[in-house]
Amino acid sequence: MGLEEKLPSGFLLTTVEQAAGWVRKASVFPATFGLACCAIEMMTTGAGRYDLARFGMEVFRGSPRQADLMIVAGRVSQKMAPVLRQVYDQMPNPKWVISMGVCASSGGMFNNYAIVQGVDHIVPVDIYLPGCPPRPEMLMDAILKLHQKIQTSKLGVNAEEAAREAEEAALKALPTIEMKGLLR
Amino acid sequence: MSDTNGSNGVNPEKDLGASNLPGQRGEGGEEIRLQRGMFGANNGGDTSGYGGLVRSIRLPGPATRPYGGWFDEVADELEGALEEQGLVPENVIDRTVVDRDELTFHIEREYLLRVAQTLRDDPALRFELCTGVSGVHYPGDKGRELHAVYHLRSITHNRLIRVEVSAPDADPHIPSLVSVYPTNDWHERETYDFFGIVFDGHPALTRIMMPDDWQGFPQRKDYPLGGIPVEYKGAQIPAPDQRRSYS
């Protein structure tokens, strides 16, 4: 039928986007950004029993300049916020953020003067991970979902188009306060 | 409000020992707040029919001798040591409270440093370990709103006492104990950070927990909790300090 059938064996066809996504997702370097309780669960995930190395994620980088994933693990205080943003700015593109735990995602139970009510006030978040703290399995699930997202992310013009669509969808979305119905 | 107290049969001054009244203990301690109504609801009306009820809440008052156990020994030694230094113990020790098996000396702030030095160095007292300072803000305790509470531990004699100092909101100065107990360095900075108590003589009294440019002292009672209302699907839940509550 098409080109595929005329190829000699041992060849695979894919798009540049998929190839780039595949390469990217297989070598994500997380920056160590442990803050509180969740950081301990993050370390546990990297240790023996849960073994994050199975997903090529075990290389936690000390320097943000060598990392492309920031796992914000824990509550972000007002004093930490500028530091967090600076670390995020130092990371090279493309970069992703997992907001691990309810404190990082929304402030959680610490609804007070000291804690930033959601790290998305400071940096764009790709994956929100609930739990206090989330179990290591949940972190791995979040990482695998992020891998999926990286795999399907667009490049070049397509990326701009996707960003525009996301922006429009967000503008059209109903604010939570106007949502009706059961609380679930 | 004394008339209404009489009319509904509860007089906080007379019925202090009454066991049917919650939240009453000891006598003669400083009054820290007035509770109104049956459940002390902070907003909205009291539908219980006891809306006129007024009770004053007092902290445990000064104790009389004997204090019991080793408390008398410590008090005697401290008073004796102060007399040796030419001080009148009654002027130095505002009151001695014994409550819940704990001994508390309320010290006048100008003598705090000498008392701490005595407590640490006197061989019969020997409170070598200071476990830091805890600030408490009593807005209802007029003229002595800010309290600094020190817990001193004697490893030699295996004892623990509490030393309490107060300062008015208008003049929040308390002498620093860093020269006697260096461990209080960070503790005093923390208490300054949260309560605005200025510890005179501290080597570097700066903010420690909050950012350097923070406005206000967040753990004082007049500082709001600072929570934001939480929205979810048409519902809005106010921050914890804005909700109806009972005391």
Added chain:
Amino acid sequence: MSTSHASPRETTEGTVYTVTGGDWDEVVETAAKADDERLIVNMGPQHPSTHGVLRLILEMDGETVTEARCGIGYLHTGIEKNLEYRTWTQGTTFVTRMDYLTPFFNETAYCLAVEKLLGIEDQVPDRASIIRVLLMELNRLSSHLVCIATGGMELGATTIMIYGFRDRELILDIYELITGLRMNHAYIRPGGLAQDLPPGAVDQIREFVKKMKKNLPEYDKLATGNPIFKARMQDVGYLDLAGCMALGATGPILRSAGLPHDLRKAQPYCGYETYDFDVPTADSCDSYGRFLIRLEEMRQSLGIIEQCLDRLQPGPVMVSDKKIAWPAQLALGPDGLGNSLDHIKKIMGTSMEALIHHFKLVTEGFRVPPGQAYAAVESPKGELGVHVVSDGGTRPFRVHFRDPSFTNLQSMAAMCEGGQVADVIVAVASIDPVMGGVDR
């Protein structure tokens, strides 16, 4: 453009060069122009070799640290303020998140203080106290394991880290079985416990003790006699007894200076006076001594856990006072939530007063007579003290935690100044500060 990365600035302290990245050659060239070798390095608050978000400001002359200061507060959570807007029982959910490696110690210390205020210390059932001791000693193990594991990782010994987290997982499994959570349990409540041990818990703990007795010597084999480990740790982070007392350092730091001070022996709580255990000490005043003490404490903890298991007798785990104890004996329902169907049937069907009482106790909470109390426990890091003030209401008027990490971290400067920059890491690791506890 060399000055753009290390621009000099005149201050009252002399010329200060602010280095903000850029080409390293240029940085070195600019720094060489200064007339002295002083270099100020800012380590953290985000750094792999500090425990959490600790910021260290080191002034260095070559490799030697001449001055060291800590910057803390990057994890300040305002928990003490939050507690003032929750009931006394809800307080445990907050305090457990302070020092997140020692949740049971935070909860117990808080509950002991509240019980003291309520005057019900004597009414707490024996079984509750034994389970508290059991959980605290398990917690001492897991906290020391994390300390040794992360301390090893900061030295570059990744194997120790894998070992430590391997054994910690076994303890977390027990926690999960008993409390439902791996961390942040809120299991210990004023007056007793949230609920009794589930079936199978005792057997699993016995199994764990057996396994742990086999695993603990591995740390000895791997680290204790290891020449590299010893060379990195011995005589590093030196703090003698006078320094410890002045700086208020407690726990393994104080015991490594030779003073066998342990609140479990000195001012026993939860019935510790009836357990048979030793307080290990060292006389080396250094990081290695603290490491050995932690290892020995883990062995002692295993002994205490066994004693607890032998003592457990069936009985209540909450005070009998129905004005404090929550009415239901919680049982896990099919919805995964704790509901005792029998109790619901009773209060909904037969007793309106029970329903009102239940509702008021849960939503409004119980009142605590006015006054203040201080309760202290020996946490793995030292004296964990709680100062609680009540104004007679249903919510705490003030709760202050004297966290050992906070006080012990002050000794960092005394331990590090005059040493090598690489030893700073070892010294901080031997203090074992947990920033959640330091900043609260």
